[in-house]
Amino acid sequence: MSLPLFLVPDLPVGDHWRLDGPEGHHAANVQRLSPGEALLLCDGRGGLRQAVVAAAHKGALDLDLGELKQVPAPDPRxxxxxxxxxxxxxxxxxxxxxxxxxxxxxxxxxxxxxxxxxxxxxxxxxxxxxxxxxxxxxxxxxxxxxxxxxxxxxxxxxxxxxxxxxxxxxxxxxxxxxxxxxxxxxxxxxxxxxxxxxxxxxxxxxxxxxxxxxxxxxxxxxxxxxxxxxx
Known part of the structure; x- marks a missing residue:
């Protein structure tokens, strides 16, 4: 099964990050992702970063950040x-x-x-x-x-x-x-x-x-x- 994807303004840097706001609410409260589960962060401009849930809170997830990938823009558009x-x-x-x-x-x-x-x-x-x-x-x-x-x-x-x-x-x-x-x-x-x-x-x-x-x-x-x- 493909990993759930969440849109963020910019991909986080470093090894750890908190996903909050509307996307954090959806991930934690609606999809109910729990520690150990993986997901994808996406900036909408071809950037993807895999992450694993380290801890779940009300409306937010603490993530351990993993692989970063850049998907080329489609050509032709x-x-x-x-x-x-x-x-x-x-x-x-x-x-x-x-x-x-x-x-x-x-x-x-x-x-x-x-x-x-x-x-x-x-x-x-x-x-x-x-x-x-x-x-x-x-x-x-x-x-x-x-x-x-x-x-x-x-x-x-x-x-x-x-x-x-x-x-x-x-x-x-x-x-x-x-x-x-x-x-x-x-x-x-x-x-x-x-x-x-x-x-x-x-x-x-x-x-x-x-x-x-x-x-x-x-x-x-x-x-x-x-x-x-x-x-």
Missing amino acids: ITVVQGIAKGERAELAVQLMTELGVDRIVPWQAARSIARWKDAKPVERWRSTVREAVKQSRRAWLPEVTDARTTKQLSLTGTVLLLHEEASEPLSTVPLDGDITLVVGPEGGIAPEELAAFPDAVPVRLGPEVLRTSTAGAAALAALSVRLGRW
Whole structure:
């Protein structure tokens, strides 16, 4: 069984350290880790350090620190421009994409997005979802979640792939060069004027089925991970 992972701002130095705060509470009070059990500390920037519980307290663990490892950043990087969906579908999309290897998520206030973000609370929920998914999947790199952007505010770079149900080219055969930006529309799909706003994007499809916005990005990431040798 893989070791539980806890996110910290910076990896501790030395031989001994106390894990407290929200992560210490979760480790000691929720997961109830006890002396002798091992865990991983992660800084979200590729740094991992193994540790063993020396003593357990209410809301904190005293740790004996072990091996330090640096995991290289994924190359090429994959950004997903995710059309904002309503309710739990949006957070499900973010969770699945994080588990499947996305490196950066851009919330997109698309023309056909039903949900309209009026403050920063939704993007903070996305960031919280990403943190929990990183811990669950034991990822060494924490994906960035940018502030929400409109179509005019988007800056698409690298190989830009646009998931579209009417595309003729499958994702499995399109040429890939450098970093990848994947555009996923909201529940209502991508509007014609938005297609025109992305002249350099290559429309692609995953197969004959039409996937929900909550699963399309994850399915595309799985296919790209195979093609890029990540899996």
